[in-house]
Amino acid sequence: MLRIVDTRTGRLVEVPPVRRHLLSICVHLPAGEAGIGLADLRALLVGDVLARTAELHGLQSRTYLSRPDLPHEQAQALGGAMSALGVHPPATVGVHHADGTPCAAADVHVHAYGTAAQDAVGGVLVDVGQVGPASRESDVTDRAHFLAPGLPDAVAPEGTDPLAVRMLMLGHAHRAPVVVTGTALGEARRMLGDWRQLVADWAQEPSRPIPADVLRDAHAALADDLDVPAVLNALVTLATRADVPAGAKFETFAFLDRVLGLDLAREVGHRHRSTP
Numbered sequence: 167m168l169r170i171v172d173t174r175t176g177r178l179v180e181v182p183p184v185r186r187h188l189l190s191i192c193v194h195l196p197a198g199e200a201g202i203g204l205a206d207l208r209a210l211l212v213g214d215v216l217a218r219t220a221e222l223h224g225l226q227s228r229t230y231l232s233r234p235d236l237p238h239e240q241a242q243a244l245g246g247a248m249s250a251l252g253v254h255p256p257a258t259v260g261v262h263h264a265d266g267t268p269c270a271a272a273d274v275h276v277h278a279y280g281t282a283a284q285d286a287v288g289g290v291l292v293d294v295g296q297v298g299p300a301s302r303e304s305d306v307t308d309r310a311h312f313l314a315p316g317l318p319d320a321v322a323p324e325g326t327d328p329l330a331v332r333m334l335m336l337g338h339a340h341r342a343p344v345v346v347t348g349t350a351l352g353e354a355r356r357m358l359g360d361w362r363q364l365v366a367d368w369a370q371e372p373s374r375p376i377p378a379d380v381l382r383d384a385h386a387a388l389a390d391d392l393d394v395p396a397v398l399n400a401l402v403t404l405a406t407r408a409d410v411p412a413g414a415k416f417e418t419f420a421f422l423d424r425v426l427g428l429d430l431a432r433e434v435g436h437r438h439r440s441t442p
Contacts (some may be wrong), residue, residue, distance in 0.1 A: 168223050170216070170274065171341075171391050173293040178391060181290055182222075182273045189220040189226065192269030192289075193256070195233040196281040200442050202236070204297040204331075204346065209278035211332060212294050212340045212392070214253040216274065218425045219388045230269050231256040250328040252427040263288060295343045297335070329428050330355040334425060336394045360420065364405060366433040368416035376418045377410055384422055385403055397422060 168189075169178040180411075182189045193213040195206045210231070219226040236244065248255065260269075269275065272289050279296040334354040338344045380400060387396040401422065404415060423430040 168220060168225070168331075168389050169391065170290060170292060173277075173341075175292045179290050181396075182225070187224075187263070188226045189217070189274070190228050190230070190272045191216055191276060192230040192232055192272035193276045193278070193293065194269070194281045195231070195278050197234040202240065202247070205279040205294070206244075207247055207253070208297050208340075208344065209276050209281075209294045210248055210253045211251060211335055212292065213256075213276045214427065215392060215394060215425060217254065218427065219392060222425055223385070223389065229254070229256040230272060231259045232269050233261065235261045235432035251332050252329055252429065260385045274412070293341060295338070295341050297344045297346060326351060326355055327358060330358050333358050333398075333426075333428055337393060337398055338399070340392055354371050361405070361428070361430055362433045365416060365419050365430045366436065368412040368419070369414035369431070369434045371416070373417060374411045376421055377404075377414055380404055380418055381421075388425060394426070397426070 167193055168181050169283050171177065172179045191213050192207050195202070195209065213229055220227040233244070247257070270288070274290045274292060276292045276294060278294055330351055331354070334346065334350055335344055337354070384397050384400060387393040387400070401419060404410060404418060407415075419430050
């Protein structure tokens with residue numbers, strides 16, 4: 167069972183309803199002149215994680231994107247930014263319509279911050295929290311200048327893995343606001359690098375089954391309103407557990423990366439065993 171809180175009622179709702187095996191998701195980006203920014207990409211990220219979680223629970227998923235009518239260059243920039251953040255491309259991309267077509271029948275409507283609620287037609291409404299820089303930070307921004315191809319330097323400074331931005335956002339509940347700072351990005355980049363090194367080291371050991379308690383708790387957290395921060399915290403704890411073999415740690419990180427989308431196995435086969 168996969169459940170998510172409906173913003174309108176504050177209650178957990180099972181999705182998809184009526185025991186169907188296909189979950190349809192529509193991500194709504196706001197119409198406006200501010201351009202496409204981190205708040206919009208965060209909504210796309212939430213939709214991506216929801217789809218990945220559904221598939222982990224044995225469901226099929228289909229994602230639609232409802233966005234403003236963008237110039238060709240800006241539409242390409244949006245696609246490049248999605249790719250850089252590891253967001254799977256939606257099955258259908260459409261410009262806003264009064265009747266929400268083809269999103270009208272979606273099971274879940276994921277709204278970027280600032281999107282009008284009336285854009286959703288039925289289904290579960292999920293409002294995604296705001297994304298913004300700290301008041302004194304000038305190295306990151308939300309919407310301004312976010313139209314360059316791919317992920318711009320304003321969001322991921324040169325030398326920063328864009329998936330560190332993904333990791334930073336995944337560390338917050340999807341309804342909570344996220345403050346993006348150079349310090350926070352640096353910490354996410356460090357943790358991502360450390361995990362990839364550990365996964366590469368663990369991959370050299372014999373495979374072992376995923377610990378039942380970790381698997382059970384991760385499934386439960388994801389099924390209960392997409393509690394990705396709890397999954398990340400569980401992996402932090404698992405990495406230091408002396409009672410879990412290296413091969414089991416590798417299998418766990420690789421399995422849960424199907425939802426996290428952090429490319430944790432990137433360094434497998436490219437690094438030597440770390441020394442104590």
